[in-house]
Amino acid sequence: MNRIAVLIMGLAFSTAAAAQAPHNVILFVPDGLRALRVTPESAPAMAAVRDQGVNFRNSHSIFPTVTTANASGFATGHQLGDTGDFSNTIYVGRPVASANNSVTPFLENDRVLGEVDQIFGGDYLDEETILKAARKRGFSTAAIGKVGPVLIFDHTDRTGELTIVIDDAIGTNNGIPLSSEVKAALTAAGLPLVAPGRTPGTTIANVTQENYFADVTAKAVLPILKARNKPFLLVYWSRDPDATQHGQGDSLNSLTPGINGPTSLAAIRNADDNLKRLRDTLGALGLTESTNIIVAADHGFSTISKQSQTSAAAKRPTTMFLPASCRAASFRSISPRRSVCRCTTRMRTMRLWARMLTRKYGAMDSSARTHLGRTWSLRRAAAPISFICRARMRRWRSRSSSSCSRRIT
Numbered sequence: 001m002n003r004i005a006v007l008i009m010g011l012a013f014s015t016a017a018a019a020q021a022p023h024n025v026i027l028f029v030p031d032g033l034r035a036l037r038v039t040p041e042s043a044p045a046m047a048a049v050r051d052q053g054v055n056f057r058n059s060h061s062i063f064p065t066v067t068t069a070n071a072s073g074f075a076t077g078h079q080l081g082d083t084g085d086f087s088n089t090i091y092v093g094r095p096v097a098s099a100n101n102s103v104t105p106f107l108e109n110d111r112v113l114g115e116v117d118q119i120f121g122g123d124y125l126d127e128e129t130i131l132k133a134a135r136k137r138g139f140s141t142a143a144i145g146k147v148g149p150v151l152i153f154d155h156t157d158r159t160g161e162l163t164i165v166i167d168d169a170i171g172t173n174n175g176i177p178l179s180s181e182v183k184a185a186l187t188a189a190g191l192p193l194v195a196p197g198r199t200p201g202t203t204i205a206n207v208t209q210e211n212y213f214a215d216v217t218a219k220a221v222l223p224i225l226k227a228r229n230k231p232f233l234l235v236y237w238s239r240d241p242d243a244t245q246h247g248q249g250d251s252l253n254s255l256t257p258g259i260n261g262p263t264s265l266a267a268i269r270n271a272d273d274n275l276k277r278l279r280d281t282l283g284a285l286g287l288t289e290s291t292n293i294i295v296a297a298d299h300g301f302s303t304i305s306k307q308s309q310t311s312a313a314a315k316r317p318t319t320m321f322l323p324a325s326c327r328a329a330s331f332r333s334i335s336p337r338r339s340v341c342r343c344t345t346r347m348r349t350m351r352l353w354a355r356m357l358t359r360k361y362g363a364m365d366s367s368a369r370t371h372l373g374r375t376w377s378l379r380r381a382a383a384p385i386s387f388i389c390r391a392r393m394r395r396w397r398s399r400s401s402s403s404c405s406r407r408i409t
């Protein structure tokens with residue numbers, strides 16, 4: 001089992017079972033944080049938790065080290081072979097309407113998670129999540145922050161009544177509804193019922209959106225949890241530093257400072273400020289002594305160059321650059337039917353990826369040209385694969401009338 005999930009369950013449930021003062025648990029996930037960047041200067045609140053608490057020095061992300069894969073591990077305590085969430089996308093073998101009919105929908109979307117759940121019999125992870133387990137045992141539960149991982153912690157409840165879910169999508173058609181209790185608390189605190197979007201710009205941290213989630217937690221959700229007078233389990237998934245690191249403009253056309261530039265450091269500080277805010281609020285509410293805080297990132301970040309003409313990676317076959325979702329499907333392909341599925345998925349995924357890269361770098365600057373070159377080579381590579389796939393599909397269909405629409409297991 002995933003160690004963090006075991007730890008969360010242990011800290012919450014065993015204490016309650018011991019008939020002592022029940023403890024609360026906050027899991028604080030600074031998305032994309034590299035542990036070695038945490039120092040008393042760069043991130044004092046996180047450094048304090050680490051240095052004054054217990055430091056798990058040998059922890060590691062689940063591989064592939066992407067967000068929803070690790071969210072599924074945090075949420076269930078299971079490795080990816082059990083949850084099937086190998087990537088931020090998942091192969092479902094049929095078009096998903098809420099994802100523009102993609103067969104490999106992007107999972108950081110509450111509507112998509114709902115539809116994928118339906119496709120997989122009501123629970124795409126097929127494992128109980130810690131928030132669901134906690135609320136069944138009488139805990140209050142809440143998940144706040146980044147859309148996608150937040151809902152994964154209690155994705156089978158879409159009412160907003162059992163677990164408080166507040167992410168980017170609240171107040172929109174894609175979001176989980178707010179309960180009347182939460183709406184009233186937000187309104188009383190003077191907070192909008194719709195989350196702001198990501199802070200625009202490439203040299204500023206995602207401050208506005210993060211402030212909103214911190215405000216919601218400090219001014220509305222923690223007071224609600226306190227007033228209920230029972231133990232709670234709160235997941236706080238900070239979009240920063242990930243959100244800012246993805247878009248930072250400190251290193252255009254240069255490998256230095258790379259991911260260690262001032263904007264990324266501001267994003268780490270942004271997340272750190274919000275952890276401090278939560279701890280201060282716990283103090284004001286008299287909850288410090290009864291609340292355990294776990295800080296654990298889902299994955300790190302690194303600076304890479306996509307422009308080398310000589311590295312081993314640059315010489316690898318194009319298929320090695322396929323997104324993880326496609327490779328995940330490939331790992332599990334064992335039968336002729338599944339071979340066809342794998343081939344078709346690979347072809348479609350390559351096309352989608354090529355289109356996505358073209359869109360991303362549509363307004364080309366000099367740094368994008370090499371990447372765009374990769375896009376075109378992907379497209380060229382997709383053509384023969386497409387031909388081979390169609391031929392295989394025809395051969396397969398000539399032997400069987402079944403269509404290729406079943407979940408690969």
Ligand SMILES: [Zn+2]
Pocket residue numbers: 031032066067068242298299
């Ligand atoms: Zn992440």
